[in-house]
Amino acid sequence: MLRNVKTYHKPLTIEDAVGLVHSxxxxxxxxxxxxxxxQGDPQLEVLVDLQKLALDRIDGEIEAVRIGAMTTLQALIDHSDVGTFAAGLxxxxxxxxxxxxxxxxxxxxxxxxxxxxxxxxTTALLVLDVEIGYADPVRHIAPFESFVAYRDRLIETRALLTGIRVARPPTRSATAFEVVGRSPKDKPIVCVAAYVVVDEGLPVEIRVAAGGIVDHPVRLLKMEHLLKGQLLTAERVEAALAPNLEELNPISDYRGSAEYRLEMVRVLARRAVMHAWNEARRK
Ligand SMILES: Cc1cc2nc3c(=O)[nH]c(=O)nc-3n(C[C@H](O)[C@H](O)[C@H](O)COP(=O)(O)OP(=O)(O)OC[C@H]3O[C@@H](n4cnc5c(N)ncnc54)[C@H](O)[C@@H]3O)c2cc1C
Incomplete structure (x- = not known):
C-alpha cells in the first residue's frame, strides 16, 4: 500500500521533474x-507524474523513429509506423x-x-541501432547497449528516461523474434531477437540478443562475429553459438533450469537467425 504518500506532482518541465525526485x-x-x-512501497512520500512532459510522442523521421518514454506499450503495437517498423520487431x-x-x-x-x-x-531493442535519452537533469544520449549494461548505475543517479531514437533498418535487412514461455502468450522464459543485413548475397551485419539467460538481455557477440560474411546454414549458426554458450552462466529458477535455458537459446537463436537471413535474402 502507498500509505505514506503525501505529495503528488505533475511538473511541466523535465528539469522540474528531476529536481523534485532529487530533492x-x-x-x-x-x-x-x-x-x-x-509494489506498494510504504516508504514512498512523493510521486512525480510524468504525464505533462510531452514524452508520449512518436515521431517518424526519414532516418529514424523517436519514441518518448511515456509512450504506452500498446501504442508501440498500434502505431502505424512503429507497429511495422523493422518488420514489426x-x-x-x-x-x-x-x-x-x-x-x-x-x-x-x-x-x-x-x-x-x-x-x-529490451531484447529486441538490443539488435537495432538505438540511442536512449536521459536527464539528470543535464540531457544525455547513450547507446542502448550501455544503458542495459549500466542501468543500475543510472537508476542510482535517479535520472529520468526521456525516450529512444531507433534508426530505420536498410531495405535489405530483416528481423526475427523467437520466444519460449509456459504458454504461447505468457511472458518469455527465454527470448531471442535477430537482425540480419544482406549485401551481395552475404550477411554483412548480424546482431543477435538473448533474454532469460543472465540477469539482463545480452548480445551474442561471438556468434555474430563468426557468422558475419558467411553463407548461413542451420549447422553453421549452431556451431557459431557454441563459444557464446560456453561463457554464459545461466540463471535457474522454477520457470526453467540453467540447462533448459541454454538449450532453448540454442534452438531459438538458430531459428531467429535463419528466419531473418532468409527474409533479408528475399528482398
Ligand atoms: C500485475 C503485474 C505483472 C507484471 N509482470 C511483469 C513481468 O512479468 N515482467 C516484467 O518485466 N514486468 C512485469 N510487470 C512490470 C511491468 O513491466 C510494469 O508494471 C510496467 O510495464 C512498467 O511501466 P509503468 O509505466 O507502469 O511503470 P511505473 O510503475 O510508472 O514505474 C516503474 C519504475 O520505473 C520508474 N520510471 C517510470 N518511468 C520512468 C522514466 N521515464 N524515467 C525513469 N524512471 C522511470 C518508476 O519510478 C518506477 O521505479 C508487472 C506489473 C504488474 C502490475
Whole structure:
C-alpha cells in the first residue's frame, strides 16, 4: 500500500521533474504507475507524474523513429509506423511484455527501468541501432547497449528516461523474434531477437540478443562475429553459438533450469537467425 504518500506532482518541465525526485529520497517518477502501485512501497512520500512532459510522442523521421518514454506499450503495437517498423520487431516484442490491460498503462520508460532478465522489449531493442535519452537533469544520449549494461548505475543517479531514437533498418535487412514461455502468450522464459543485413548475397551485419539467460538481455557477440560474411546454414549458426554458450552462466529458477535455458537459446537463436537471413535474402 502507498500509505505514506503525501505529495503528488505533475511538473511541466523535465528539469522540474528531476529536481523534485532529487530533492527527496522517497520520491519517484511515475510513468503508467503499474509497477509502483503493484509494489506498494510504504516508504514512498512523493510521486512525480510524468504525464505533462510531452514524452508520449512518436515521431517518424526519414532516418529514424523517436519514441518518448511515456509512450504506452500498446501504442508501440498500434502505431502505424512503429507497429511495422523493422518488420514489426518492436510490436512483436511489446506484445509479449504484458497483458493488454497492463500494456495500455505501462510505458516504455517504466518498462525499461524494471525490465527483468527476459524482457522482450529490451531484447529486441538490443539488435537495432538505438540511442536512449536521459536527464539528470543535464540531457544525455547513450547507446542502448550501455544503458542495459549500466542501468543500475543510472537508476542510482535517479535520472529520468526521456525516450529512444531507433534508426530505420536498410531495405535489405530483416528481423526475427523467437520466444519460449509456459504458454504461447505468457511472458518469455527465454527470448531471442535477430537482425540480419544482406549485401551481395552475404550477411554483412548480424546482431543477435538473448533474454532469460543472465540477469539482463545480452548480445551474442561471438556468434555474430563468426557468422558475419558467411553463407548461413542451420549447422553453421549452431556451431557459431557454441563459444557464446560456453561463457554464459545461466540463471535457474522454477520457470526453467540453467540447462533448459541454454538449450532453448540454442534452438531459438538458430531459428531467429535463419528466419531473418532468409527474409533479408528475399528482398
Ligand atoms: C500485475 C503485474 C505483472 C507484471 N509482470 C511483469 C513481468 O512479468 N515482467 C516484467 O518485466 N514486468 C512485469 N510487470 C512490470 C511491468 O513491466 C510494469 O508494471 C510496467 O510495464 C512498467 O511501466 P509503468 O509505466 O507502469 O511503470 P511505473 O510503475 O510508472 O514505474 C516503474 C519504475 O520505473 C520508474 N520510471 C517510470 N518511468 C520512468 C522514466 N521515464 N524515467 C525513469 N524512471 C522511470 C518508476 O519510478 C518506477 O521505479 C508487472 C506489473 C504488474 C502490475
Amino acid at each position: 527527496n529520497r522517497n520520491a519517484v517518477y511515475v510513468g503508467g504507475g503499474a509497477w509502483i502501485v503493484a 518492436l510490436a512483436a516484442a511489446a506484445g509479449f511484455t504484458q497483458s493488454r490491460t497492463l500494456r495500455e498503462q505501462g510505458t516504455l520508460g517504466g518498462t525499461l527501468i524494471v525490465a527483468g532478465s527476459a524482457d522482450p522489449l
